[in-house]
Amino acid sequence: MLMQRTVLHLNIADFATAVERLCDSSLRHRPVIIGLPVARSLVYDMSDEAYREGVRKGMPLWRARRLCPGAVILPPRPERYGKAMLHLLKLARPLTPLVEQAPGDGHLYLDLSGTRRLHGPARDVALRLRRQVRGELGLEPIWTLAPNKLVAKVASRLVKPEGEFLVESGREQQLLAPLSLELLPGLGRRLRERLREYNLVRAGQVAALSPAELAVICPGRERFLFQAVRGIDHTPVQPRTRSRGVVRTSHLFTPDSNREDEVRCGLALLVEEVGYRLRQQGLGCCRMSLVLTYSDGISTRRQASFRTILSDNRSLFLQAELLLHRAWRRRLRIRSLALVCDRLRTPVHQLSLFGLVNQRQQRNHALSTALDTIHKRFGRAKLVRGSLLAK
Template identity: 45%
Template sequence: MGRVFEREVIHLNIADFAAAVESLREPSLRGRPVIIAPAGGQRAGVYDMSEEAYQAGVRKNMPLYQARRRCRDAAVLAPQPQRYAQAMARVVRRVMPYSPLIEPGEMDGHLFVDVTGTGRLHGPARDAARRMARQIQRDLGFCPAWAVAANKLVAKVATRLVKPAGQYLVAPGDEAGFLWPLGLDLIPGISRDDLFRLRELNLMTAGQAAGLSPEQLAVIVGRRAGKIHDAVCGIDYSPVSPAGERPDTVSAACGLGSDTNCVSAAEAVLYRLVEKIGAELRSRNRAARRLVMAIDYADGRCCFRQTTLEPPAADDITLFAVCRRLLHKAWVRRVRLFYVYLACPAPVAFQVQRQLFSDPAGVIATRNSLAGAVDRIRHRFGHDAVRPGRVMVVQP
């Protein structure tokens, strides 16, 4: 038998990535508070911010008008996704010599590298991580935090503790002990709704949640109890995807039966597609950051539209509101429709922020809770046990 290696996963975290890219491009921004937010409206949400703006109280997804009040001397710049994607690609190229298993985030400065079994080539994982960070800083000007652990989840939590530029080593076998005292909001994959339910029972730390059995957790969070129990215990078997591998996509498509120009009928079909995608995302504990729609006209022509969700979402109400706007942007010809395709490329994990500025009234938590309740009813009694009125449309 061949030698079995313990997994060694490096997580690199370039804090405030978009703001860091802009500061490198414009040196006068260094040391100043910087807010990245879409132009054109004070109610636009903050996309990213520098450490100086964070210290002043600015948070991601906070309305821009509120961020300006908290940090009046901040420089406000519009997001440049293409610029951030190019910068992310340059970071990946610096890491590629160390392993073929490299999984970058989506323009967010996060990067997983699986260096299992490469010790004879590159030395211990901690030395490889240190060299990666130094090379990125020397060649590109970024100063990433890094951590080494036995899996992706624990490595990511570790960099959260030491960013913007620290380092952390989690010894193999010490995953549960490392997570034990940490707040549940630091654990990836625990949704806002789950966090609210756990806090209602005074379960604040990973150790407190890990002290419950999966069966006990199921009473609180339902079918996701097993995944959450694994997460708080530091168990994560998900692989690091090979460099260049396309991320998974959640998609659904449906014909309209007969060609139609009835808006309500088209929206009913769209809602069914949203329900399918939303249920699949929630079953994976993922959320949609980007949505792509294609509609086919009866005369054979096709139209594509896409949009980005910030923050990412997985509840049907939010997804349908976004998709409905996409439908009306795509359906601009006075021609009947006969086919609708909807896709969510590269779904992302739920993110729970310490300060939920983006949801002051609890709307997002309520929608997630409702979606979870509908999922549980349908799982027990069948999909047709709950049917929204929107899908029961009779064409004129």
């Protein structure tokens, strides 16, 4: 018999705004919009008061100002929000090894399955954690308990901005049936519009259809829809671990920059760092991700996979440069870059039908290895790329 799952979703509504109000009590009960006050800036976060006026995340700041002219505009401070998030994780991790930080600050999933004998009933754990967050952080979280992440997330949306909700096992579909499809995570705008063409706007209406009927309406998404509207979700709570299977590093520009030479220089620094760490482990990567964060706090992520295993600096930089070109689409200054290499493998140096290609790869790898030896013996500052020198 399978153990019944119990997933706790802890959510601090409008997290960035809540942290700012914690630092400045005069902001309480006033509409707050967080966004860099420059041209083409987007809304990073907003208070519930601003939300009720129509302000939404990702909206152009000029439009948000028109909708809510009395709002206080604050620049985003991701470092401040990151510290608060780390403290939140510190409080949650003693309760279960399965703690997942969901996309966006202020969201945590905890899998409490099998922890009753150690920590007591899940409801008591949730109440205790909320008291700790109140006492140590001064923030007011909402919490929901459900048999899976999807239903717990929907329940949080029902009680937001404050409250609690407990969904018993077996009542998932009953909860979802009358709800708008907009409340279900994973249903994008295009999918909802497609369903609306068939006058399907609530979960219960979609649940009345068979997989075959759903396949006609939304080919390729029928399985997901069939399960989602019934509250079925087998997605595990996935903690972010320090895995040997991932190498990541980041660079913060001080001050923020939109100069191409400075941004490429920062990218080169990241590549040298991840390349060095990969080669020290005798590994290469088959996938790379680049996260670009603008001055207004909005981030863009681009990813690429490779058939060959990359470990030398030149090959890594060429791929990272392509990702930068795909990600950098706005005219705002860039605050930071983060580079992630995963799908790590041990490089296999094979003979190539194209001798010049194989020679070039071997030469690049030998050069990177020689640089590693020099850096290891004399320090990173003794020998650097010409592009990294200040102009």
